[in-house]
Amino acid sequence: DAKTTQPPSMDCAEGRAANLPCNHSTISGNEYVYWYRQIHSQGPQYIIHGLKNNETNEMASLIITEDRKSSTLILPHATLRDTAVYYCIVSLSGGYQKVTFGTGTKLQVIP
Amino acid sequence: EAGVTQFPSHSVIEKGQTVTLRCDPISGHDNLYWYRRVMGKEIKFLLHFVKESKQDESGMPNNRFLAERTGGTYSTLKVQPAELEDSGVYFCASSGYSLLSYNEQFFGPGTRLTVL
Numbered sequence: 001d002a003k004t005t006q007p008p009s010m011d012c013a014e015g016r017a018a019n020l021p022c023n024h025s026t027i028s029g030n031e032y033v034y035w036y037r038q039i040h041s042q043g044p045q046y047i048i049h050g051l052k053n054n055e056t057n058e059m060a061s062l063i064i065t066e067d068r069k070s071s072t073l074i075l076p077h078a079t080l081r082d083t084a085v086y087y088c089i090v091s092l093s094g095g096y097q098k099v100t101f102g103t104g105t106k107l108q109v110i111p
Numbered sequence: 112e113a114g115v116t117q118f119p120s121h122s123v124i125e126k127g128q129t130v131t132l133r134c135d136p137i138s139g140h141d142n143l144y145w146y147r148r149v150m151g152k153e154i155k156f157l158l159h160f161v162k163e164s165k166q167d168e169s170g171m172p173n174n175r176f177l178a179e180r181t182g183g184t185y186s187t188l189k190v191q192p193a194e195l196e197d198s199g200v201y202f203c204a205s206s207g208y209s210l211l212s213y214n215e216q217f218f219g220p221g222t223r224l225t226v227l
Contacts (some may be wrong), residue, residue: 011150038119038219041220042220043115043202043204043218043219043220043221044154044202044204044216044218045218046215047216047218049215051159067206097155098159098167098170099144099146099154099216100156101146101153101154101155102153103153
């Protein structure tokens with residue numbers, strides 16, 4: 001699986017958009033970008049995934065650059081409950097693959 | 112619909128003792144995974160069941176760890192004998208199977224294991 005690079009931490013004001021970057025310059029053509037998060041003392045939670053096109057669901061939006069070497073997870077209106085560690089993962093398709101967590105980005109939403 | 116459940120939520124044992132962790136996946140999910148986070152480290156994959164069969168156990172640290180999934184429903188992870196470095200949080204996850212969509216993994220709340 002391709003390696004990802006994320007900033008270790010970020011702050012975001014409550015109600016503002018949180019933009020979490022991820023670099024995955026060695027991604028191959030058939031690898032997807034996935035995002036999970038872990039809220040303190042809970043199990044990880046799937047957020048969203050994409051291949052080439054931008055994706056949006058009820059939780060977030062995923063913007064993937066045209067060369068696919070980086071992506072951004074957007075939480076449009078961050079709340080205090082979005083404070084968590086966010087993991088960007090690159091892997092082949094198929095959710096029955098193991099999830100390889102890195103160190104992630106610790107997002108602190110500030111009141 | 113009930114999510115993935117794990118039992119116990121916390122376990123404190125002494126070095127050399129045996130502990131068994133249990134995971135109940137979401138009903139109908141054939142795929143079951145075990146992960147763990149030891150203190151200060153990243154969440155690491157341990158193994159993957161498809162129904163009752165071990166699909167990938169490449170992450171199991173050593174032969175003190177034994178995972179089973181008899182009947183393809185719930186799973187147990189036994190640590191025998193436990194060592195200090197086994198302390199951490201053990202997560203279980205499950206997923207369904209579809210060729211048409213991403214089979215996201217649903218994680219349980221974890222079991223916090225402390226070995227004294």
